[in-house]
Amino acid sequence: MPELPEVEVVRRGLERWVAGRTVTEVEVLHPRAVRRHPAGGADFASRLKGQRFEVARRRGKYLWLPLADTGTSVLGHLGMSGQLLVQPEDAADEKHLRIRIRFDDATGTELRFVDQRTFGGLSLHDQTPDGLPDVIAHIARDPLDPEFDEAAFHRALRLRRTTVKRALLDQSLISGVGNIYADEALWRSRLHYDRPTATLTRPRSAELLGHARDVMNEALAVGGTSFDSLYVNVNGESGYFDRSLDAYGREDEPCRRCGTPMRRRPWMNRSSYFCPRCQRPPRPSA
Numbered sequence: 001m002p003e004l005p006e007v008e009v010v011r012r013g014l015e016r017w018v019a020g021r022t023v024t025e026v027e028v029l030h031p032r033a034v035r036r037h038p039a040g041g042a043d044f045a046s047r048l049k050g051q052r053f054e055v056a057r058r059r060g061k062y063l064w065l066p067l068a069d070t071g072t073s074v075l076g077h078l079g080m081s082g083q084l085l086v087q088p089e090d091a092a093d094e095k096h097l098r099i100r101i102r103f104d105d106a107t108g109t110e111l112r113f114v115d116q117r118t119f120g121g122l123s124l125h126d127q128t129p130d131g132l133p134d135v136i137a138h139i140a141r142d143p144l145d146p147e148f149d150e151a152a153f154h155r156a157l158r159l160r161r162t163t164v165k166r167a168l169l170d171q172s173l174i175s176g177v178g179n180i181y182a183d184e185a186l187w188r189s190r191l192h193y194d195r196p197t198a199t200l201t202r203p204r205s206a207e208l209l210g211h212a213r214d215v216m217n218e219a220l221a222v223g224g225t226s227f228d229s230l231y232v233n234v235n236g237e238s239g240y241f242d243r244s245l246d247a248y249g250r251e252d253e254p255c256r257r258c259g260t261p262m263r264r265r266p267w268m269n270r271s272s273y274f275c276p277r278c279q280r281p282p283r284p285s286a
Ligand SMILES: [Zn+2]
Pocket: 255, 256, 257, 258, 259, 260, 275, 276, 277, 278, 279
């Protein structure tokens, strides 16, 4: 499943290859790929025709292409296996090609949405005054966003009766931190995932946020990861970063800080990986 750094790579690809181009034709090849567009594939296609894409934007793992002068955006859901590919018009169709978008220029390339498992798709939405598709208006800024409000994040942590990993995955507090990066940021911060957020001091929450930012920026610098060979970035290269992870997926391997075998615990239908020595569980409250 694409994480924030992979989605950012796709966004950059769209910025480079698709921004400023005007749509001439949209072909919806599978109805599931437009199921979040309730008016259906024909409506989606006709409303895009003649519109010009602006620079792609991202918040957390959400990616969208604003349509110039319309107050609307095409929201892309990559789901588990979705890919946005810019391909030569004469390139053979991918086996799981779901949507094709053609342009009016002479660059000879088209935008393709390819998705084997069809959990992803494209849909058209009105924008909020901030320029967000209305369906994601409630999504908080992500830690790579220069306008992320650190003080407000800390206040929210102190006020909520929740635990630190739940807070990191709460999209109304902070977006784009998935299970993998949450475990990495917690390991770097030496925090147990069940630590109550109300016990975090301001310096501790600032440190945690800094580590979340660092792990994502490091992944971005490497350029992708390969958990899932299905995912390819906008140029058709493998887009998953070769993540070097310190916590996630390292059950029974030695902690890179203290050598203690790492542990895995079931956590909210997922897993949490942690070092039992560096990340002590919170003391049970009386
Ligand atoms: Zn350790």
